[in-house]
Amino acid sequence: MNEIMGIIIATIICWVNFVLIDTWMGLPENPGVKGAEVIGRAVKKRGGSLAGGFFQGNIVCSPDASAGTLLASVGCYAIGIPEGGLIAATLVYFGNRLCADPGYAGTTGALSITVIIYLTSLVGMKPEFFIVGMVLAILTIQGLAHPSASRLLGKLAEKMGRHTKMT
16 A cells, blocks of 8 residues: 555544544543643633643543554554554553543553554555554644644534533
């Protein structure tokens, strides 16, 4: 498979994987770990969505589906499919417990992308496409424009019934 096309497809898959899992697991609803509320309120103060800000704060402060997806991609590349992804999922699980994170979004993200990498490998996708794709996916949420990204995340959270009730 062409590398550029593979990276574009992997970026889309990674973005959908981690954003849907993190939203479904409730990251936009409230700050799950210390620091996430500070980030959420700072994003809101700059014109963003509070729910999207909580989402962004939660993924900065704890290994959620974004970290799980990235680490599993690296694990699959370095160790193999599925062993690398399963080892990454285990490490993310322990990372969540160390952060006192009550959720399982990171572990779910690592396991789901391991399955996705396996399935897409049957059509020529490589784990390294998913490493680059996940870095690009995280960049769209955390690195380009926090207020704009938070508004997009807030709208998605609203559609999924996971928007924050906090003000």
